[in-house]
Amino acid sequence: MEALIAYLEAGLVSGSIYSLIAIGMNLLLVVSDVILFAYGEIVVISMYLCWLILKLSGNYLLAFFGALGSSVILTLLVEPLLRGLREKRLVVETLVMTIAVGMILTEIMAHFLNAGLPIAFPPSVVGGGGEASFGLIKIAAADVYVILATLALLVSLYYFLFKTKQGKALRAISYNIQVARLLGIPLQKATSISFIIAGLMSGVTAALFIVTIGVASPELGAHVTFKGMAVMLLGGMGSLKGGVVGGYILGIIECLVRGYFIGDWADAIAMGCIMIIIILRPGGIIGGAR
Amino acid sequence: MLPIYAENLLVTVTVFILLSWAFYLPLRGGQLFNGPVFCAALSGYFAAYVTKVLGWPVPIGFVGGVLFSGICSFGLSFILAPLTMFQMAVVTIALIFIVQTTFRNLEFLGGVIGMSGIPGIENILIVCAVSIVVCVVFLNRLDKSRWGRAMEAVERDRDMASAMGVDITKMSVVLQIVSGTMGGLAGVIYTFNLGTVHPEIFGFGQLLYCYTIVFVGGRDTPWGTLIFAPILWLIPEFFPKAIAEFRNVVFGAIIIIFLLFRPKGVIDKTLISALGRTFRFRKA
Amino acid sequence: MEKNNSFLLRVKDLSISYGNIIAIREINLKVEKGEIVTLIGANGAGKSTLVKGILGIQRPSRGSISFLGQDITWTTVDRIVASGIVLVPEGRGIVMEMTVMENLELGAYHRREGVLVSMEQVFEQFPILRERKHQKAGLLSGGQQQILAIGRALMADPVLIMMDEPSLGLAPILVHQVFEIIAGLKKSGHTILLAEQNARKATQIADRGYVFEKGRIILEGPSQDLIHNEMVSKAYLGG
Numbered sequence: 118m119e120a121l122i123a124y125l126e127a128g129l130v131s132g133s134i135y136s137l138i139a140i141g142m143n144l145l146l147v148v149s150d151v152i153l154f155a156y157g158e159i160v161v162i163s164m165y166l167c168w169l170i171l172k173l174s175g176n177y178l179l180a181f182f183g184a185l186g187s188s189v190i191l192t193l194l195v196e197p198l199l200r201g202l203r204e205k206r207l208v209v210e211t212l213v214m215t216i217a218v219g220m221i222l223t224e225i226m227a228h229f230l231n232a233g234l235p236i237a238f239p240p241s242v243v244g245g246g247g248e249a250s251f252g253l254i255k256i257a258a259a260d261v262y263v264i265l266a267t268l269a270l271l272v273s274l275y276y277f278l279f280k281t282k283q284g285k286a287l288r289a290i291s292y293n294i295q296v297a298r299l300l301g302i303p304l305q306k307a308t309s310i311s312f313i314i315a316g317l318m319s320g321v322t323a324a325l326f327i328v329t330i331g332v333a334s335p336e337l338g339a340h341v342t343f344k345g346m347a348v349m350l351l352g353g354m355g356s357l358k359g360g361v362v363g364g365y366i367l368g369i370i371e372c373l374v375r376g377y378f379i380g381d382w383a384d385a386i387a388m389g390c391i392m393i394i395i396i397l398r399p400g401g402i403i404g405g406a407r
Numbered sequence: 408m409l410p411i412y413a414e415n416l417l418v419t420v421t422v423f424i425l426l427s428w429a430f431y432l433p434l435r436g437g438q439l440f441n442g443p444v445f446c447a448a449l450s451g452y453f454a455a456y457v458t459k460v461l462g463w464p465v466p467i468g469f470v471g472g473v474l475f476s477g478i479c480s481f482g483l484s485f486i487l488a489p490l491t492m493f494q495m496a497v498v499t500i501a502l503i504f505i506v507q508t509t510f511r512n513l514e515f516l517g518g519v520i521g522m523s524g525i526p527g528i529e530n531i532l533i534v535c536a537v538s539i540v541v542c543v544v545f546l547n548r549l550d551k552s553r554w555g556r557a558m559e560a561v562e563r564d565r566d567m568a569s570a571m572g573v574d575i576t577k578m579s580v581v582l583q584i585v586s587g588t589m590g591g592l593a594g595v596i597y598t599f600n601l602g603t604v605h606p607e608i609f610g611f612g613q614l615l616y617c618y619t620i621v622f623v624g625g626r627d628t629p630w631g632t633l634i635f636a637p638i639l640w641l642i643p644e645f646f647p648k649a650i651a652e653f654r655n656v657v658f659g660a661i662i663i664i665f666l667l668f669r670p671k672g673v674i675d676k677t678l679i680s681a682l683g684r685t686f687r688f689r690k691a
Numbered sequence: 692m693e694k695n696n697s698f699l700l701r702v703k704d705l706s707i708s709y710g711n712i713i714a715i716r717e718i719n720l721k722v723e724k725g726e727i728v729t730l731i732g733a734n735g736a737g738k739s740t741l742v743k744g745i746l747g748i749q750r751p752s753r754g755s756i757s758f759l760g761q762d763i764t765w766t767t768v769d770r771i772v773a774s775g776i777v778l779v780p781e782g783r784g785i786v787m788e789m790t791v792m793e794n795l796e797l798g799a800y801h802r803r804e805g806v807l808v809s810m811e812q813v814f815e816q817f818p819i820l821r822e823r824k825h826q827k828a829g830l831l832s833g834g835q836q837q838i839l840a841i842g843r844a845l846m847a848d849p850v851l852i853m854m855d856e857p858s859l860g861l862a863p864i865l866v867h868q869v870f871e872i873i874a875g876l877k878k879s880g881h882t883i884l885l886a887e888q889n890a891r892k893a894t895q896i897a898d899r900g901y902v903f904e905k906g907r908i909i910l911e912g913p914s915q916d917l918i919h920n921e922m923v924s925k926a927y928l929g930g
Contacts, residue, residue: 152493198663198667201667202666202667202670205670207670208492209434209437209439209492210622210666210670212439212492212493212496213439213618213622213662213666214662214663214666216618217618217659217660217662217663217666218659218663220615220655220658220659221655221656221659221660221663224655224656224659225656227655228653228656282796282800285789285793285796285797286797286800288788288789289786289789289797292786292787292788292789293784293786293787295784296780296784296785296786297786297797298748298768299746299748299768299778299780299784300772300784300797300798300800300843301768301769301770301771301772301773301777301800301801302769302797302800303769304769339611343497343500343501343504346497347497347501350493350494350497354493382508382512384504384508385504385505385508385509388501388504388505389505391501392498392501395490395494395498396486396490
């Protein structure tokens with residue numbers, strides 16, 4: 118029983134992070150019609166940059182903002198690459214373009230950053246500095262940070278989308294882009310805003326990965342992107358609520374599988390479960406805008 | 408005969424041509440199907456197991472491997488056919504990963520290390536040449552047939568094609584089976600030539616190559632792949648070691664540049680017909 | 692006589708094509724402040740295309756459009772709306788998933804102040820919207836949605852209101868209501884460009900009209916003249 122609670126707790130933590138990833142990706146999809154296959158790679162390369170800054174300067178705050186800044190900048194750099202293809206409505210090409218960007222980022226990490234070796238963050242950072250134990254159940258300070266950060270982000274995002282003019286404009290675009298256009302809502306500006314928000318969210322995600330997992334490797338990028346996509350499919354493509362629900366479901370399934378099964382099977386089984394759900398309910402659990 | 412080095416190179420190029428064609432085919436029908444990669448793994452492992460462990464003769468292992476991957480794609484196609492393009496892309500990527508993990512955890516297939524000492528094929532170059540010729544003829548005929556036109560219609564606008572009477576599901580199933588089988592063909596050739604097989608043998612690195620070849624070489628016709636795959640593979644061979652590290656970054660960058668400026672790839676239908684016309688003028 | 696600066700909108704020799712197909716050609720049109728100008732003609736005659744061209748959604752292939760003395764031929768949609776031209780689109784163009792109030796707020800996207808005042812005014816004029824202000828717009832009836840679309844246009848504090856087939860799909864009693872509203876808008880000083888298939892009602896409330904046929908204007912003039920014109924009468928007004 119205790120073990121179950123421990124697994125559930127871990128699942129909530131990773132689930133929160135997955136939700137953030139899915140929301141970032143879903144936002145880009147509904148506002149800008151882009152599936153950013155490079156999202157996870159941007160998160161991980163921001164982790165690398167944070168590690169570099171930390172190593173060079175020893176300043177935590179600088180490193181944190183460095184991570185945030187780099188993810189925003191990278192996300193914004195990708196946007197103009199996609200503009201031409203989006204206008205011509207070339208869907209496959211857009212997907213492949215983002216895949217290519219992701220692969221380039223992974224290659225950069227594999228060859229030019231820390232000579233391709235995995236990076237590890239110092240123990241003072243990982244775990245957030247402190248943990249509480251209830252028998253088998255260990256709750257690290259980092260876990261609390263994750264939950265708090267996720268809540269804060271979700272609330273801010275909600276406020277932005279539902280209580281501000283620009284946010285409502287973004288929602289209008291996600292529901293009916295033709296009408297939004299007729300109303301004179303500037304689509305390019307909305308796209309840029311969505312990319313900035315996604316960039317910020319990926320930066321925070323990087324920070325959260327740092328305090329929970331504490332290590333990163335070049336392959337992690339594609340892995341994270343892939344999990345993000347799985348959650349998107351699970352919750353319904355483009356559905357922000359679905360992203361939240363799906364994220365937690367994946368997080369919990371993964372932790373349960375890791376806890377109860379031996380071997381390397383965890384990811385494969387989690388993937389398998391998701392595939393089954395997608396096949397049975399192609400619209401995703403919540404179903405969504407698309 | 409040819410030095411081993413050259414032989415290996417030709418075989419590898421063949422494998423990539425076949426793999427890329429296996430991608431190219433569903434893409435013509437509007438699908439991003441990553442099946443070739445895990446089908447290659449499936450056929451490779453099958454052939455390796457039956458020839459090394461069960462001692463079956465190589466030709467049977469060869470054909471068996473191809474058939475095995477074909478059957479697997481057939482089985483999977485029922486699940487995959489109704490998916491949207493994005494879902495199909497993601498699920499087939501997941502399958503690459505799942506297949507790798509499965510092989511990694513199955514001890515009787517060698518686990519993490521895989522199997523080695525697999526017998527080779529004599530006259531492997533002839534096998535390669537025959538495979539390529541057969542496939543290119545097949546793809547070319549397909550392009551010009553009714554099927555080819557139907558595929559183009561689906562690629563352009565799925566709903567409209569469906570409204571015009573194209574059976575999308577059936578087409579999807581057929582494309583997957585053929586694609587998977589071609590992937591399987593690539594897989595057995597590669598495995599028998601290499602002599603070993605391991606879980607990571609067919610994975611995302613190959614995916615990147617194939618995407619580059621197809622999206623840069625040409626999405627419209629099979630000739631793009633045929634011409635471009637050797638170029639893509641051979642040119643880096645002539646680079647000094649230092650630059651070799653850059654290879655994947657360069658590939659990624661090339662894909663991006665081409666997508667920006669020439670989304671259909673270097674060699675597309677208009678180019679081919681233009682070449683055809685100039686040659687006809689010359690004859691006359 | 693007509694002075695240049697009294698024109699709100701002036702369209703000169705405008706042609707718009709969809710690929711190789713010429714949708715409208717050599718359109719000359721003007722709208723003065725405070726009047727209702729109507730475009731009548733059959734479905735596909737080009738009225739909608741012209742309206743979309745003015746808004747900036749369709750790019751012209753030839754000719755020019757000027758608004759308040761400025762050339763807006765190549766201006767982007769968002770700037771055109773910001774400068775005071777709004778469209779009540781064909782089919783209402785309501786965002787179904789958002790509430791009535793949110794839809795109205797979208798209409799005021801380009802305004803910085805006075806939004807609440809405008810919303811009050813809209814609610815005053817259309818109490819049904821106030822009643823349902825927190826409901827999802829998709830739950831409203833067709834007629835209510837049309838009213839919402841008009842209210843949304845008013846939220847922009849517009850200089851020129853363009854309407855594309857406002858009566859389409861509405862029951863006769865609602866059609867009557869909508870046209871009353873449009874006439875009322877003119878009374879409160881608004882300028883309206885109205886594209887309508889219902890030529891009878893349109894010519895009744897309009898000051899002037901242009902008759903479209905196969906992408907060209909074949910007749911123009913004060914609406915009284917159009918009503919009494921024999922050809923127009925037979926073709927569009929039911930004899």
